[in-house]
Amino acid sequence: MRHGQLCRQRRLRRIVIPLAVAIFILLGFLYSSEPYRNEKTGLEPQLGRTAHTSSSTTSERTLLRNITEAHSPTKPIVLPILVIVCDRPSVVRTLKALLHLRNEWKKEDCIRFPITVSQGCDHRETADILGTYGEQISIIRFTDNSSLPKEEYNLKKLAYRSIAHHYKFALNYMFFVRNHSAVIVVEDDLDIAPDFLEYFAATLSLLEADQQLFCVSAWNDNGRPHLINLERNDLIYRTDFFPGLGWMLIRQFWLEIYKGWPDIYWDEYLRKPYVRQNRSCLRPELGRTTTFGRVGVSSGQYFEEYLRTMHLNQVPYDFMKADLSYLREPSYTRQWIEQVYKNVQHISLPDLLNNHLPDPGPDISLHVTYNSLNEFIRIAQHLNLMFDVKSGVLRTAFMGVVPAYWKHRQLFIAPPQNWTTYNVSWV
Structure with missing residues (x-):
């Protein structure tokens, strides 16, 4: 559940629950009042009515307390x-x-x-x-x-x-x-x-x-x-x-x-x-x-x-x-692979380094492949990306892919599609 929805639900509870409790109290009062009860039955002895009313009121209070505690608005x-x-x-x-x-x-x-x-x-x-x-x-x-x-x-x-x-x-x-x-x-x-x-x-x-x-x-x-x-x-x-x-x-x-x-x-x-x-x-x-x-x-x-x-x-x-x-898995990874490897225009490493890029378009994403740490560093230095590596992982990478927005184009700097894991020897 989105926290925005959660907030709206909590605000609604703060309105609905007090209203429901007020109605419950009013109905209990009407039910336990003498005129209403006499009009409804007219058969109970005075002592019986008093005892029943007292017992009923206590029971109603207990029930009311349980309802209020069970359905009170969730704490922030x-x-x-x-x-x-x-x-x-x-x-x-x-x-x-x-x-x-x-x-x-x-x-x-x-x-x-x-x-x-x-x-x-x-x-x-x-x-x-x-x-x-x-x-x-x-x-x-x-x-x-x-x-x-x-x-x-x-x-x-x-x-x-x-x-x-x-x-x-x-x-x-x-x-x-x-x-x-x-x-x-x-x-x-x-x-x-x-x-x-x-x-x-x-x-x-x-x-x-x-x-x-x-x-x-x-x-x-x-x-x-x-x-x-x-x-x-x-x-x-x-x-x-x-x-x-x-x-x-x-x-x-x-x-x-x-x-x-x-x-x-x-x-x-x-x-x-x-x-x-x-x-x-x-x-x-x-x-x-x-x-x-x-x-x-x-x-x-x-x-x-x-x-x-x-x-x-x-x-x-x-x-x-x-x-x-x-952002949820597994859909995120499926969509990521589509974005990075399929719904893109592939460019060569030399074309990128020489700024030979296709004309920008609203739906055009570019893909350049690196096959080694040295190739990635050349790309990173050209774009002025941070190129240090920690435990084999490149900064901002997901599944080895580093996204950037370069010269008004979405660019994915990616390993080959058969990539499986990070190389911890890259340091």
């Missing part, structure tokens, strides 16, 4: 947002955006978004800023008291290690202490799109129902303007590459993976084949997050070349009212 879904913070006072930028969206949210009767901030560094300026938010947010604090690593780490690796420990602490708290069923994870350096909450609220039911999914992400690794269709703010893809940077997971997945949580590089852990187990994530065509964190642990490994120009969607799309059934 609680979809918490966990903000991971260290030593960035600029987290105020992320929190301001989240609080603004939450204040503008009109569906509190269906889904609510409490915000928990987990601070993992003893940074006074950041802590003071968080303290100014009062009851708008909840704050937890992480202190890394773990023993020294077995191998020698430089300062950068030690920072990555502490981040991995912080994530485990914060997610354990959300799932085991607060007992949440799903969590949206947000880093402290993200800008947020105006339909960020809509996007996650609408995809929650897909993530909960589909065992072939393990996350929903707001991030598109190739989400720069020259690689995306700026008119398709409605479009969502499945991807085999864990994107992160504003993502949602459910309790069931955390129960599965938390015991194997790594000492360092937590995001690489989620990309391992034995963790992913052929499952995918959902991600948007137009990103619902971008990062402003040029200064940080990764010190902008890709920031200037890739991240600085990422597009953040600014035109809200009402995902809650949208039909997202196209």
Whole structure:
């Protein structure tokens, strides 16, 4: 069921159920009143009538209570947002955006978004800023008291290690202490799109129902303007590459993976084949997050070349009212194969690299085949795609296929159609 439909049903219940209860009470009152009962039977002794009325009233109250409890409006879904913070006072930028969206949210009767901030560094300026938010947010604090690593780490690796420990602490708290069923994870350096909450609220039911999914992400690794269709703010893809940077997971997945949580590089852990187990994530065509964190642990490994120009969607799309059934399996994979291999115009690698492309048309999609990692890298460098590979999986790939919107044409960069699995030796 779409969450939009769920919201409408809950609003209807809030009207219908009180009305039904009121009618029930009125009928009970009329039935138990003396004139009505005497007119109806006229045969009961006074004592009998009194005893029967008292018993009837008690019975009716019990029945009424049972009906009310059984059919009371469903409680709102609680979809918490966990903000991971260290030593960035600029987290105020992320929190301001989240609080603004939450204040503008009109569906509190269906889904609510409490915000928990987990601070993992003893940074006074950041802590003071968080303290100014009062009851708008909840704050937890992480202190890394773990023993020294077995191998020698430089300062950068030690920072990555502490981040991995912080994530485990914060997610354990959300799932085991607060007992949440799903969590949206947000880093402290993200800008947020105006339909960020809509996007996650609408995809929650897909993530909960589909065992072939393990996350929903707001991030598109190739989400720069020259690689995306700026008119398709409605479009969502499945991807085999864990994107992160504003993502949602459910309790069931955390129960599965938390015991194997790594000492360092937590995001690489989620990309391992034995963790992913052929499952995918959902991600948007137009990103619902971008990062402003040029200064940080990764010190902008890709920031200037890739991240600085990422597009953040600014035109809200009402995902809650949208039909997202196209994302369900097995129909998604069947349609994907049709799109990528059959309903396309095939072009050669040399033609693509030399920009010898057919004239654009509304229904024309292009397909170029790569047969090796080297060929894919040549294509990626030509289009300025991110071309690093993690556990054999290309960024944004689904079934080995990387989609892009290139020179006003949908382009599928695909392996041969007999492709079966990712090559983990591609690193």
